[in-house]
Amino acid sequence: MVIGIEGKHSLIQNYIRMNKTWWKIFGSVLVIYTAIAGLLLGVPRLPILNESIRNLYFHVPMWFAMIVLFSISVFYSIKSLSSKSEIDDMKAVESVNAGIIFGLLGLVTGAIWAKYTWGQFWSFDPKQNFAAISILLYFAYLILRNSIDEEQKRAKISAIYNIFAFPMMVVLLFVLPRLKDSLHPGNGGNPGFNSYDLDSRMRMVFYPACLGWILIGYWVYSIRFRIRSIENKQQAN
Amino acid sequence: MKKILFSIILMFATVQLFAQDNGVEMADKLRSDGKIYVVVTCIVIILVGLLAYLFSIDKRLKKIEKEKPTKN
Numbered sequence: 001m002v003i004g005i006e007g008k009h010s011l012i013q014n015y016i017r018m019n020k021t022w023w024k025i026f027g028s029v030l031v032i033y034t035a036i037a038g039l040l041l042g043v044p045r046l047p048i049l050n051e052s053i054r055n056l057y058f059h060v061p062m063w064f065a066m067i068v069l070f071s072i073s074v075f076y077s078i079k080s081l082s083s084k085s086e087i088d089d090m091k092a093v094e095s096v097n098a099g100i101i102f103g104l105l106g107l108v109t110g111a112i113w114a115k116y117t118w119g120q121f122w123s124f125d126p127k128q129n130f131a132a133i134s135i136l137l138y139f140a141y142l143i144l145r146n147s148i149d150e151e152q153k154r155a156k157i158s159a160i161y162n163i164f165a166f167p168m169m170v171v172l173l174f175v176l177p178r179l180k181d182s183l184h185p186g187n188g189g190n191p192g193f194n195s196y197d198l199d200s201r202m203r204m205v206f207y208p209a210c211l212g213w214i215l216i217g218y219w220v221y222s223i224r225f226r227i228r229s230i231e232n233k234q235q236a237n
Numbered sequence: 238m239k240k241i242l243f244s245i246i247l248m249f250a251t252v253q254l255f256a257q258d259n260g261v262e263m264a265d266k267l268r269s270d271g272k273i274y275v276v277v278t279c280i281v282i283i284l285v286g287l288l289a290y291l292f293s294i295d296k297r298l299k300k301i302e303k304e305k306p307t308k309n
Binding site for chain 1: 263264273276277280285292294295299
């Protein structure tokens, strides 16, 4: 099977080419800035949260990075159904692989934060439960892939599964928790950080943090994809 | 470079002065001690180390990608 690494590149890909360095440095600088400014700049003085409000700069960007990676995955899954290209399929898998790391980090940091604000690591809060389920959905995606040996079939079935898993993940993370009472900000009767807590001082750190971690996540995905395409070439030879 | 770094640190140190005390307990003692900078330094060292490691992985991968076409 002949695989051309230099395939067609979309507009975004031309700007964020995997082998370019500038966006990796940019992402690194943003993440380091987040660590410094996130700990030193002023934050609103709120009861219960106290200093732990700074976790917003580290816990939430994990989820943003995960969602961006899963979006990349579903994009390439749809693309692979029409293009039947193995590269698109590999991109879909590797972005899920990278996204799951960020999802797990988000879940663990969320549990630790919950311990000191809600009282328990796991209080079976709707947001926590649904976040865990949405990660399980993607574990199922990987297991489904591994259970099919034939490449064409594997690409097609897992792409279709992914197209169903993505809206499920969106519903589980953003719709269902809002319908129930949840301790997590932004759900149930609980106001989100956006309403009054996230003041201009926090925005100065929060937005760069999200962008920085998304770029780092994309970087991890690109490394995984490049390794996989080399492995794939070796197998084909 | 040292001057710039020093002025940035001083700038961050003054930011806390704007914080208003409304009775909610924050880690003000840690900040006034200046020990928060120890924490920040550690976190930054870890992050820089991990990111440098990522860059080195990326460099090695680029090398492998480059030598691939000649072999085939």
